[in-house]
Amino acid sequence: MSRKIVAGNWKMNMEAVQARNLFNELKENEYPNDVKVILCPPAIYLSEFSDESKNVYVASQNVSDLSNGAFTGEISASMLESINVSYCLVGHSERRQYFKENNEVLAGKVKQLLSNNIIPVFCCGETLEERNSGREREVIDKQLKEGLFFLNEAQISKVVIAYEPIWAIGTGVTATADQAQQMHGFIRQIVLKSYNQAIAEDMSILYGGSCKPENAAEIFSKPDVDGGLIGGAALNASSFKEIIHSF
DSSP states (O other), X not given: OOXXXXXXXXXXXXXXXXXXXXXXXXXXXXXXXXXXXXXXXXXXXXXXXXXXXSSSEEEXXXXXXXXXXXXXXXXXXXXXXXXXXXXXXXXXXXXXXXXXXXXXXXXXXXXXXXXXXXXXXXXXXXXXXXXXXXXXXXXHHHHHHHHTTTSOHHHHTTXXXXXXXXXXSSSSOOOOHHHHHHHHHHHHHHHHHHSOHHHHHHOXXXXXXXXXXXXXXXXXXXXXXXXXXXXXXXXXXXXXXXXXXXX
């Protein structure tokens, strides 16, 4: 059975005092035993927070697809492992769009993470144009097969997938729970066809499109939705905790 997960992606937000206050408020809470809580702060806070995490796991928002060397500003997977980072986002729509990361680069990041015992949270999703033209399944299929499905069964079983409809992120448009379920069910079927039933059933697939306290319970109630990758609502402790308790 897939594990329930709620991950909060802070993106490029919060200065040191704000970040520390939010982390302190979240790390001491009692959460449901069957829900894994992950926080993705900016990289500058990773070392500090990973040493103090109690009821939460700490994830990086990014990693290099290279192991080491003269690559100014990059952070390697081995560096993340050395400070006890457990998870890392890969392929977030903002990285694909603004930093032009393609499936080949993302595959390299996945390899680096798994080689250093870090769990990739692999993001996939379609734009509004791609959805309106009926190509959403084709887009997701290509992203997963080129960026992820080169892994063997032992490797893929460690990965978390996050579906983020790009057209529902920061646009004021929200996908319905049924739309989320349709795509999550499709993703699980791709995993099934590429691997096997056990891996498909155990795969955690998170929803990442403007999930808020108001819609989290309905979205999480769908059979193929195993939790959420939360953006804006993760910057507020009360909202984030309410989402965690929405299962």
